[in-house]
Amino acid sequence: MEIFTGLLKAFVVGGLLCVIAQILIDKTKLTPARILVTYVVAGVALTGLGVYQPLVDFAGAGATVPLTGFGYTLAKGVEKAVTETGLLGAITGGLTATAAGITAAMTFGFIASVVFPSRPK
Amino acid sequence: MNRSNAEYKKYADSHAKPSPIVANCIKAFFIGGIICTLGQLLFLVYSGLGMAENNARALVSVSLIFLAVLLTGLDLFDNIAKVGGAGTLVPITGFANAVVSPAIDTKAEGWILGVGAKLFTIAGPVILYGTLASVIYGVVYYIVTLVMGMI
Amino acid sequence: MGKKTLRFENAPVIFSSASVVGKKEKEGPLSDYFDMHDPSDKFGLKTFEQAESEMQRTALNLALSKAKARPEDIEAVFAGDLMNQCTGSSYGLASFGIPYFGLYGACSTAAEGLMLSAMTVDRGVFLTAAAVSSSHNSSAERQFRFPLEYGSQRPPTAQWTATAAAAFLIGRKEDGRKGCAAITEALPGRIVDKGITDANNMGAAMAPAAADTLLRYFIDEGHLPSDFDLIVTGDLGHEGHSICKELLSSEGLELGDIFSDCGIMLYDAKKQDTHSGGSGCGCSASVTAGYIMKGFADGKFKNVLLIGTGALMSPSSVQQGLSIAGIGHLVHLTSVS
Incomplete structure (x- = not known):
């Protein structure tokens, strides 16, 4: 039961974060790239303000999988690194924490470009 | 025809x-929700x-x-995203698609200035401004912690 | 000054034409009118850019062979496409050895090429000329929008760049025969910028330019819409065409049922997910070379007005937030009796 409510929370919160972006796209003509940038920066800001951690505790992947979660990971990484190494942590913390995602995207992306052909639409 | 540009723009809009x-x-809610649920499921498995x-x-x-990379390569991701x-854009899948789709496309322009440079066409700004925001926050x-420590 | 329609006393004729299209265009309502297509959209080549050049080469070859003409018989070619620096045309047409003029008129390129061919042949500058143009959905998407596999939603007003090319051979009156179309008039377009900045609504950006040319032709010069079997813009799409109609109505010009658009005709909007309709240099070119020329050959058309409409922007101008100017070039086609 606990697992089920966890999944349901992830579904609803994740879905709602997507709906906000959909409204922004359809109403403001913001390009997808701008939406992604906005979400990541918003994730950093909301985590800094202490708002995002409760959402992660509540919804799990529903809050970490959307790109605001990428911002959350960046911010958490910086917090940890600053605590451990001082001001230098502000430089090292973000990319250290998000290294898995960025490296995976680059690596898989490169392999895909080798393997898959470019197709017409 | 004699409308001013502002009037015409309003009319066209x-x-x-x-x-x-x-x-x-509704579609964004369900598809985004399903991707996040899958994420939660995987999280439970890995934690387990x-x-x-x-x-x-x-x-x-x-x-x-x-x-997301696999679905993009198999020519399926853009159909789901449509x-x-x-x-599909907001979850990390959108970020992955933004990395891989220009990479597949630009093979013809070579591995360095084609794939190597264009891989970051859309993802680059995300990484740049995300990192920048994290440095400022850091x-x-x-x-803040310094000041709090002094009090 | 510069407002008058050019009348071609010597009535140069389009003595041959050919069209080459991609998969989606072949699946559309005009399927039977095209000479050739490739279901892979690649025409046997490695890249979409090279495929686009190959389409131009094939279209001109087909037009030449239909007329049993050789490249040496053609004294000049006016050609254009959507790619940077018109490379689709220059690579595609290099091997013919025909003196070459590169054009950029976006979707209006076919009409612009026909107009320049007619002007030069009419005045005896050249005995024969060719007008060639092309667009390729995949090369245009890459240049103007997103990578092909990028997942994005297109708004309802967005147009679909056609994968199509066409070639027309224009000669003196003597080269024509019954069933050919002569170019009897042309009205060059003016650049009209009404401040539209949304590249996903090119129809709205081009509609005022099309309306400007049509109003000059019909209202200022007093021509009658009833003299025409078809008045076709190319390519405003559903959105732009409907705006153009409203703009004309507000000036008291009603063109009625004979007023259509190549971008609307090329695809089945409901089944083919093309939103506002087709666009690109190849769209009006292939519809004209395929559907309209067939109409003349069958005796269905006596007088057709083609208004090639182009959105004059570049990826940089759009990113810099500049507004998108439009142009509408008018060509009057008359059947040869």
């Missing part, structure tokens, strides 16, 4: 058939295998990125 926003939102929370979350990202809209966090 009101003339344009609007995007079906309610239908789009004894991984620490941070590592499990990182592996969830890696898994979803792999899936329906899902922000539902400095603020450092100052």
Whole structure:
């Protein structure tokens, strides 16, 4: 039961974060790239303000999988690194924490470009 | 025809058939929700295998990125995104698609200035401004903890 | 000054034409009118850019062979496409050895090429000329929008760049025969910028330019819409065409049922997910070379007005937030009796 409510929370919160972006796209003509940038920066800001951690505790992947979660990971990484190494942590913390995602995207992306052909639409 | 540019723009905007926003939102909600649920499911599996929370979350990202890259390469992702809209864009899958789609496209322009450079066409700004925001936050966090420590 | 329609006393004729299209265009309502297509959209080549050049080469070859003409018989070619620096045309047409003029008129390129061919042949500058143009959905998407596999939603007003090319051979009256179309008039377009900045609504950006040319032709010069079997813009799409109609109505010009658009005709909007309709240099070119020329050959058309409409923007101008100017070039085609 606990697992089920966890999944349901992830579904609803994740879905709602997507709906906000959909409204922004359809109403403001913001390009997808701008939406992604906005979400990541918003994730950093909301985590800094202490708002995002409760959402992660509540919804799990529903809050970490959307790109605001990428911002959350960046911010958490910086917090940890600053605590451990001082001001230098502000430089090292973000990319250290998000290294898995960025490296995976680059690596898989490169392999895909080798393997898959470019197709017409 | 004698309308001013501002008047014409207003007219054209009101003339344009609007995007079906309610239908789009419903689709975005379900598809985005399903992707996040899959993420939660994977998280439970990885945690169940004894991984620490941070590592499990990182592996969830890696898994979803792999899936999005695979679907992009198989020419399926854009068809899902056409329906899902922000539902596929906002989860980490949208980031992965933004990395891989220009990479596949630009092979013809070579491995360095084609694939190598264009891989970051859309993802580059995300990494840049995300990192920048985290550095600013790190400095603020450092100052705040310093001040708090002195009190 | 510069407002008058050019009348071609010597009535140069389009003595041959050919069209080459991609998969989606072949699946559309005009399927039977095209000479050739490739279901892979690649025409046997490695890249979409090279495929686009190959389409131009094939279209001109087909037009030449239909007329049993050789490249040496053609004294000049006016050609254009959507790619940077018109490379689709220059690579595609290099091997013919025909003196070459590169054009950029976006979707209006076919009409612009026909107009320049007619002007030069009419005045005896050249005995024969060719007008060639092309667009390729995949090369245009890459240049103007997103990578092909990028997942995004297109708004309802967005147009679909056609994968199509066409070639027309224009000669003196003596080269024509019954069933050919002669170019009897042309009205060059003016650049009209009404401040539209949305590249996903090119129809709205081009509609005022099309309306400007049509109003000059019909209202200022007093021509009668009833003299025509078809008045066709190319390519405003559903959105732009409907705006153009409203703009004309507000000035008291009603063109009625004979007023259509190549971008609307090329695809089945409901089944083919092309939103506002087709666009690109190849769209009006292939519809004209395929559908309209067939109409003349069958005796269905006696007088057709083609208004080639182009959105004059570049990826940089759009990113810099500049507004998108439009142009509408008018060509009057008359059947040869």
